Amino acid sequence: MKKTFLLLAAACMTMGAAAEVNYRTIPLPQRIVLDPSGKVALLVKGQAVTYPAGNGQMRGTAQLAAGYLSLVPLEGGKKSAHGLHLSLGLKSDNPEAYTITVDKKGIRIQGASESGVFYGLQTLRKSVAAEQGDTIRLPYATVSGEPRFPYRGAELDCARHFFPPAFIKKFIDILALHGVNRFHWHLTDDQGWRMEVKSMPELAAKASVRPCTVVGRNLGLGDPDNAIYDDTPETGYYTQEQMREIVRYAQERFITIVPEIDLPGHMVAALSVYPELGCTGGPYSVWRQWGISQDVLCAGNPRTLDFLHKVMDEVCGVFPGKLIHIGGDESPRDRWKACPKCQAKMKELGLKSEAQLQTYINQDIEAYLAAKGRDIIGWDETLEGGLSEKASVMSWRGYQGGIEAARQHHHVVMTPKSHCYIDYYQLKNRDAQPLAIGGYLPLSKVYSMEPVPAELTGEEAKFIMGAQCNLWTEYVVSPDHAMYMLLPRLAAMSEVQWMQPGAKDFDDFSQRRLPVLQALYRLLGYKYCTAFE
Template sequence: MKRTLFAMAIAMSLSLFTGCGKSSPGKDQLSIIPLPKEMKVGSGHFELTANTKITISQENEEVKSVTNYLSELISPSTGFSPDVGKSATAESNAIHLALKPKMKGNKGVYLMEVTNDGVLIEAPDAIGLFYGVQSLRQLLPAEIEAQSVQAGIDWTIPAVVINDEPQFEYRGLHLDVGRHFFPVSFIKKYIDLLALHKMNKFHWHLTEDQGWRLEIEQYPKLQKIASRRKETLIGHGGETPFEYDGQPYGGYYTQEEAREVVEYAQKRFITVIPEIELPGHAQAALAAYPELGCTGGPYEVATRWGVFPDIYCAGQEKTFEFLENVMLEVLDIFPSKYIHIGGDEAPKDRWEECPKCQARIREEGLKDEHELQSYFITRMEKFLNEHDRQIIGWDEILEGGLAPGATVMSWRGEAGGIEAAKMGHDVIMTPNSHMYFDHYQNDPKEEPLAIGGFLPLEKVYSYHPVPEELGDEKAKHVLGAQGNLWTEYMKTPDHVEYMAYPRAVALSEVVWTPIEKKNYEDFLSRLERHYERLDMLDVNYFYALPKPSSNTDKAGFLESAEITLSTPLPNSEIRYTTDGSEPTKDSELYAGPITVTETGTVKAITVKKSSGETSSVLEIPVEKVGYTSPAEGVKAGEQGLSYSYYEGFFRSVKEMNEESPNKEGVLKEDMIPGDVANAGSFGFIFTGLFKVEKEGLYQFYLSSDDGSMLFLNNEKFIDNDGLHSNKMVSEATALKKGYYKMKLYFTEGGGGYNLELKARFPDGTERKLTPADFVIGE
């Protein structure tokens, strides 16, 4: 029996209300990730059987690829071998894929309707049909992912109508294979997981100081020398003295293997974007071809992690000849519109001392080595543009002037992306605060070694790629977002998966689902069921029962404080203590806000009712505070903050007291002056008077990457010192009316900074503090 779309829609609407056949899951029992734009769940279901067909309205190579993919997905676990044929309209007991060229929406839009009689997926192109198939896949039992026949499974699909499209054009995940090398079989699995979550960009970081991973036929020493290092650092790169394992390490992809990966990804509508680093992170290449460096070597493939001073020489033509020849082979392998050229962490030490680079600066009329980097990037961009390609670079490519058509990947926070978007350049947001999946996701004492930082799942999910500073006109330049996995401390595929998942699942919803539809508690509920699918796919994901959420991470109070707790998980409860003891599943049951009147610690856990499983402990320090008196004998001057600027690398803010400042002045607007925002390693000491006009309780929040420390009336108040990724520490105090001396120390160790001081006022309002909130004092 053939049915038109109109007839199917009528049947669907009836089933929504009449409850035909077996009952099907409600919306709260489905676990499609990323969450569709619109989804209406009805009663009834469609059952996949050995007689179910796959039909298509129009044959072309891309649509055939989608039907083959669907057939190959269904067959191993069900044992069914569905017939694939052409049909003008949907048929009974069929999954029908229909091209509708006039359908409006973003690239990837699709409509899916499931009734008791069949499944209809419509889209204007094959990529939309493919995304519809991914949603269909997630509506089937998780056992559909098995590679052997699963007996006793009802292969039912709940009745549903889905109208869906992605919110962002660029939905990416990165993998560094320079530090550690991973086989093609794992790269394919990585791509398969991207496809499951409707991601469409795989950023393949192929060259590094520690290894060159792509065969280049014209330069065989890249395979023979640059792809291997003599040994590898043991332990963390920030710890000295360095120790090494004494074991040679290496590997590279042949061009045939790289083409195989590209073709595999194309069938899943994923673009592989290769990254060939320049002008920095080139030590492996220089080990193979030392004449391309400023000193001529000798060089060796790096054996530890970090940023190294030896980069490509910008003053000689043979450097550009080498890179252009390399790029010609790269372009032949990768059809991607974008080629990533890195452009980050390129120290200028060698260029400053190199006669050839200095001659280049003079010949080109450049101001300094930063403009020389811009010349380097622009020259490579021009070459790639001549071959109909565009460059992407990390946000350091802004320094010295941005190449005309470059797309910026903003990793040192969002500042670079905001600047580039305001200049009219396209931007991909990948801030290390939210998108660096090499950071810890749990207590470091309980986790495998990582680079540092802390990036829990909730923080990834909370991200929105369009900064508030951009209006609608400039916001269109934000193409999307990407998660990054740098593999200094990830030696195996299992470890990569552990760091990527489930954070990459959260990212998929960040870049696909409308922001107004996002809800973290709902996401966690769906994720609990999605884990079953990841189990079937043998993904080594990180799992922890979510701790309770609270209205505060630390509570200061005058008389009392109210602590509220919540958990996103269904069929779970919260148990807590207020005496500092460890909570258990038999501790007091949370039933409403907790009122505390004494200094101590509230501790809470989530408990799964069905299994008794417990989460790790949420600890909320609570402190009864007294009043701090204002400073005496101060004289308030002009609005602003005084600052002392220190060039160099400081492991602790205290080290700045041993140096003389390189620059001093007064700030009126931003905390970090624009001329040093991209200086690499530096430090600041800010001083000023904070005027309190309303007596009461004040809570201060100090966030920084790296170390910071706040003094109040010459007494240490908040300690956030040390080298670390973005971290927030808060303290509360009661303040009387008057002026308070504040001194803020901040040090940036390199790789992108963040500094923010916020305050919550007695009336409950909370905002970021700027130099406008202070006055110069004597």
């Protein structure tokens, strides 16, 4: 008791020389003002973290703070000079803004909303990552931050390789640490269907099973029967109960999940269970190789839309977020050109191209989801046949698709593969890294990304919602491998998503602030690439 009293009494001592905390985290707050007095406040293990009574979201953040900082949650506790105090009421035009204040009155985080408080907590947590012992010395300061973009995403492909629910939660924790607020969950593809659909139980049970996988970059496209395959089955899917638990886990960290059901292409796994939904009638099997399949959903078969409606019913029942990703990329139209049903549908609708046939599917799904209060987002190929007003675009083949979409007043997430595809190698020396799909995307290039092209007018630029990095997993086979590809490039993306371009400084980021964050990676057991270029 005497020891605790002495620690608390020392809170206002001048201890500038001993304090190492400088609040220069990743992403960097917009404003850091250190008190010239050099005084510090002490945050001691076992102290309270108080939060407003009756606010469940703030309770959850306080519980997370307790875990991060070894504190004790206290609902409706009175403000004092000791412990950590969480509150709302910050005046800001940005609902995710926060301010951390450290002075003689204590240590306080105030947010413009509950999410703002959470991001302030993450900044505080990262600020003290290097502190050891039961007492953390925090210099008197005012620290303020707010994100540049409302959509700050990261994607994980769980179709090519299945990642267990425990790792999905760890992935979400990593996103939260970096201020990401959208988890784009790629759940279906030619090589596996990973979402349980209760009205069609055989779909996930059968389409989640890939008996083997092509070895290395021997894609197997030219001669799949004679390609080299491993002898390891790839299996696994997420039950709806597991997905709902993951949704809840993400919500506690102010992350919205954007589920992706890729259509009308990338559907071979589903066609292996329902061959009548393909133009040729099959037979089909879950794809063992990588690349782009010519086999897609038959646009002229009315049962195709019935199938998709059933899937979307259950997607909406599990995922409460506004956006549903419908893919739309890499969907060849050769089968449609040769399919009597598809050609008859084109004639019926008065369509002039197969691209418009894909738009017909997109618009049907969009209307179906709109009746459930949801909006669609798709890859930039969805622009080719025309988009309806509320559809959003994820621009991956470059910036041009996003530019065109913004000029048409569609909301856009910029994710060009040149800057955002973190399945690419991150070092020039490929022998020093695990096998990857190819390419070269160093940390510095991720950091250099500018989501708002200069070609856009001020009005058009308002349609750029944000940026996202994508982790495709054809060659990413384990959780450790996924973390290695993600980190530290996600740290660079977080500064793209949070900071104004004029405030970014790669040398400061990489030489001064990144080593501190990497120390936290090690403490948390996160695998990461230790070198960067």
